Amino acid sequence: MEFIFKLVKMSEQLIFKFPFKKNYLSQDFYVSKNNFHAFKLIESWPKWPCRLVNIYGPSGCGKTHLINILKGKINCIIIAANKINTKTLDQYKIKECLIVDNFKNDIDEKLLYSIINMALQDNKYLIISSLTALKNFKIKLKDLSSRFTSFVDIGIDLPTDDLLRVILEKNFSDKQIKISEKNIEYILKNIDRSYERVNTFSSFIDDLSLSKAQPINLQLIKKVLDKLSL
Numbered sequence: 001m002e003f004i005f006k007l008v009k010m011s012e013q014l015i016f017k018f019p020f021k022k023n024y025l026s027q028d029f030y031v032s033k034n035n036f037h038a039f040k041l042i043e044s045w046p047k048w049p050c051r052l053v054n055i056y057g058p059s060g061c062g063k064t065h066l067i068n069i070l071k072g073k074i075n076c077i078i079i080a081a082n083k084i085n086t087k088t089l090d091q092y093k094i095k096e097c098l099i100v101d102n103f104k105n106d107i108d109e110k111l112l113y114s115i116i117n118m119a120l121q122d123n124k125y126l127i128i129s130s131l132t133a134l135k136n137f138k139i140k141l142k143d144l145s146s147r148f149t150s151f152v153d154i155g156i157d158l159p160t161d162d163l164l165r166v167i168l169e170k171n172f173s174d175k176q177i178k179i180s181e182k183n184i185e186y187i188l189k190n191i192d193r194s195y196e197r198v199n200t201f202s203s204f205i206d207d208l209s210l211s212k213a214q215p216i217n218l219q220l221i222k223k224v225l226d227k228l229s230l
Helices: 036-044 063-071 086-093 109-121 142-148 161-174 181-190 195-212 218-228
Strands: 002-009 012-019 052-056 076-080 097-103 125-130 152-155
Touching (some): 036 152, 052 063, 052 109, 063 076, 161 181, 181 218, 195 218
Parallel strands (some): 097 125
8 A cells, every 4th residue: 555645835746655564463463451352362363262253343443453463363364344245155165264344234134144154053263343343233134133142242442542652652762753742742632543543644754754854843743644634
């Protein structure tokens, strides 16, 4: 993935390209009380109490990072919930695990019911990520709603301000960037509360600071925050 960053100053246009490769390594996941149980479950595979798992939480809380950590451990496929079709069943037959990402109730209920039955009958792993717990969704198919009660539900919250501060300060320290406490406070008050957004911000502003050969100041911070909010 590549982000395009444009800055316009008077009649001059500067275009910076920032290559951004998402890294889903276990050691790069920030563990806190908000995600501890979900992280420990992924790390403890295959010693799971149940093979049907629902990892839920708001956007940006780290669900995608966790399921990609699991992908590195097991023979599985990851598919967006709204992309599931009959071919998914055929693919699942030769895999040990299916990860259904971003479930929003926009899925063929009978097909999902068949997938869950396959997981139970063939002793396969099935992980579904969603914004809220599966049991809270309004499901028309009663048999599917009943199947959702078989899942282990593990919730994740967004990172606290204290954790975001730790991540932000570590990122700057790793890049040998000196930044004032006042500017740290400004960033925390204005940035989206997600691990990914904080890491992206740190990389962007470092590259921009180097390209302009100037220290990170409030003006630079505001430019990056504005671009990330688009």
